[in-house]
Amino acid sequence: MFKKILKITGIILGVIVLIVACFFMKAYFSVESRRSTHYTVEPQPLAIQQDSAALALGARLVKAKGCTDCHGQDLGGKVFVDDPMLAHLIAPNLTKGKGGLPQDHTYEDWVLALKHGIRKDEKPLLFMPSQEYFLLSEQDMGAIIAYCSQLPKVDREFNEGNTLGPLAYILTDMDKLPMFPAEMIDHKRTLVKEVKAEVSIEFGKYLSTSCQGCHRENMKGGDPVAPGFPVVADISSTGQPGKWTDEQFIETLRTGKTPEGKILKPNEMPWTMAKEFTDVELKALHLYLNSL
Ligand code: HEC
Ligand code: HEC
Structure with a gap:
């Protein structure tokens, strides 16, 4: 009798483990395939002004829009999620110092990241909230880009890459985490020119x-x-x-x-x-x- 109960419990446990494993594998492969999707977009040309008013606006916006929260106060990059179950995510060094953006990083590449949520290699950026930034006006996005492209160099290298934990795979597959902002963006939309700063x-x-x-x-x-x-x-x-x-x-x-x-x-x-x-x-x- 006891043996029988043990056997049945064993079978039930085995089935549960198998179901969880299948569930996880499905999430894993689906998320990995979304991660390697290529996006071909035509980045909207932006006229970037480097005058002092634009730079001052950009300096304020990188704080008000949360860039410094993830990329660090000096925008030299930081690990902003470090949880083995969830993920290890680095918001990269946005300066042109060691470990930062390549010397030939263009305005167009900035637009790709901010307005489309994609990298130069056409793959989606993970967790970088471009689904919010693609709604910025031309004036505000231009100011952010102007400011960021003249940042003092910060040498900060990260040897490890971005990795996702089991919870991130499952939550992303259930659409509970905005892991791929590129999927949430209407890539054809053009930016509004300017929104008047007034109490409206x-x-x-x-x-x-x-x-x-x-x-x-x-x-x-x-x-x-x-x-x-x-x-x-x-x-x-x-x-x-x-x-x-x-x-x-x-x-x-x-x-x-x-x-x-x-x-x-x-x-x-x-x-x-x-x-x-x-x-x-x-x-x-x-x-x-x-x-x-
Ligand atoms: C990262 C997520 C996040 C973002 C972004 C965020 N909030 Fe919140 N906010 C929260 C959470 C969570 C709470 C509840 C905190 C608590 O209960 O301790 C909250 C609470 C608040 C409260 C207090 C409400 C109360 O009943 O006491 C205000 C006001 C508020 N948020 C305004 C804003 C505004 C305005 C913005 C945009 C500029 C904003 N939040 C952006 C997560 C966020
Ligand atoms: C919630 C955290 C978060 C916030 C807020 C955030 N970023 Fe990011 N950003 C990331 C992460 C994470 C990556 C890297 C994603 C990857 O490698 O897949 C990234 C990547 C980038 C890249 C691409 C760099 C490259 O290698 O091509 C640029 C440019 C960038 N961010 C600029 C900004 C700017 C400007 C702001 C503010 C307007 C901002 N980010 C706000 C997390 C964030």
């Missing part, structure tokens, strides 16, 4: 693309963005920010502390990025959020 719903909506990745398109939040992260708050008119004045909204995004006394951790809710927004930008954003 239109400008607020434009800025809200930086919040969409986590708060979702309707800004009502929902499930955590990755395992171990908190539930994403509703920041539309029905959430807490709907009850705040503009001053309270600005204060929250500059200090990481809400009027209700909640402390926002910068790695979960990146207010260190939002604090680079100007008053006009934050007011426009609040106006837009309240209109939802």
Whole structure:
């Protein structure tokens, strides 16, 4: 009798292991095939101005758009995910120092990365949030490129490559992680020229693309963005920010502390990025959020 139970348990366990293995293999091969897809696109030519106004705008945008959070304060690159179950991901050195971009990296190559989420070799960049940046205006993207292409050289080399862990394969296959932004982009879309910086719903909506990745398109939040992260708050008119004045909204995004006394951790809710927004930008954003 006992032997029989053992045998049945053994068979059941075996079947479970087999099912999990099949499930994982399917995820693995499907993700690897997406990873080696070639994208042929015609990058939109951008007129890049190198004047001081453009450089100043670019310097602010690399912080406000989160580039420095992943690529490091000096944009010399950093390991930004290091979790054996999830992934080992490097946001590369964007300067022309050792371990950085090649000396012949062109403006066009910048557009490929920012507007299309692809590399010079036509393969998709992993986890680089181009699905947000392809909605930037020509003026803003141009300023970022102008600023980044004159960065002081930083010598920082990474010997290891990017690797994905089992959880990343499974979550990516279930479309729970934005691993391949190139798949989420309309590559034919041309950039809008410029969005007027004023306290308007239109400008607020434009800025809200930086919040969409986590708060979702309707800004009502929902499930955590990755395992171990908190539930994403509703920041539309029905959430807490709907009850705040503009001053309270600005204060929250500059200090990481809400009027209700909640402390926002910068790695979960990146207010260190939002604090680079100007008053006009934050007011426009609040106006837009309240209109939802
Ligand atoms: C969430 C983290 C994250 C943010 C935010 C981010 N990047 Fe990246 N970026 C990455 C990763 C990861 C890669 C490398 C992907 C790969 O190798 O597949 C990358 C790659 C790049 C590349 C391609 C380099 C090459 O080898 O061709 C450029 C250019 C770049 N990023 C610029 C930027 C700029 C400019 C910003 C801000 C507007 C930015 N990134 C914001 C994570 C990020
Ligand atoms: C990387 C994901 C992420 C991004 C990007 C992000 N948020 Fe958040 N945000 C969160 C999470 C998660 C919470 C909930 C934090 C908590 O409960 O501790 C939150 C909370 C907030 C809160 C507090 C809400 C409350 O009820 O107290 C505000 C306000 C907010 N976010 C505004 C923004 C704005 C504006 C942007 C875009 C400029 C933005 N967030 C971008 C993840 C994000």
